[in-house]
Amino acid sequence: MTGLARRVAAAGAAGCVLGGAVAVVVAVVAGPGPGLTGYVSEAGVAGSGYAPTYRAGVFALAAGLLLLAGALSAASRPAAVLLVAGSLCTLLSGAVTCSNGCPLPPFERATTADLVHGGASVLAVAVVVFAMIAVVLAPTAGTAPRRVAAVGALAALPLSAAVGLAMLLDGRGAVVGVLERLLLAETISWGLLTALLLTRARR
Numbered sequence: 394m395t396g397l398a399r400r401v402a403a404a405g406a407a408g409c410v411l412g413g414a415v416a417v418v419v420a421v422v423a424g425p426g427p428g429l430t431g432y433v434s435e436a437g438v439a440g441s442g443y444a445p446t447y448r449a450g451v452f453a454l455a456a457g458l459l460l461l462a463g464a465l466s467a468a469s470r471p472a473a474v475l476l477v478a479g480s481l482c483t484l485l486s487g488a489v490t491c492s493n494g495c496p497l498p499p500f501e502r503a504t505t506a507d508l509v510h511g512g513a514s515v516l517a518v519a520v521v522v523f524a525m526i527a528v529v530l531a532p533t534a535g536t537a538p539r540r541v542a543a544v545g546a547l548a549a550l551p552l553s554a555a556v557g558l559a560m561l562l563d564g565r566g567a568v569v570g571v572l573e574r575l576l577l578a579e580t581i582s583w584g585l586l587t588a589l590l591l592t593r594a595r596r
Contacts (some may be wrong), residue, residue, distance in 0.1 A: 432570065
């Protein structure tokens, strides 16, 4: 991929990430979900009036991750591979919707679709966080993207741990709801800012 192609991919990634984030936020805020006490994924439950908006947003985010992988392919192949995996997991998360309440163990009985959706969502966020670390470790990624990735990883790692512990110890509720939203906002912000920086890269 040439330098121009990578910059075009970065611009496309920025557009997809921003558009996808807006669509998901609209679905979560305007939809009939439980607010901060529930999962973001509840906006995409089948039958919800905003489910199509939510799923379109998730698919746009998946496309954004794939384009960002192309934009980063020359600077960090490990980060690009991780972002491709994150894109596929995000795509699966949007394609397989959870049931009402998006139940997950150990406190709730989950269906196969719930487990697939939940697992794909968790993996998507996890590999994006690892992609941040891969960018930090890539000298060819450039100073600004590496700094952004370092800040992103430092914020995402404790948030990820907190979400995992809260899900295991407390289950679905306000604590998990708020932490999940903070983690998603942080990872999306990293993707958007990194894509914007790469649109200006000349190497």
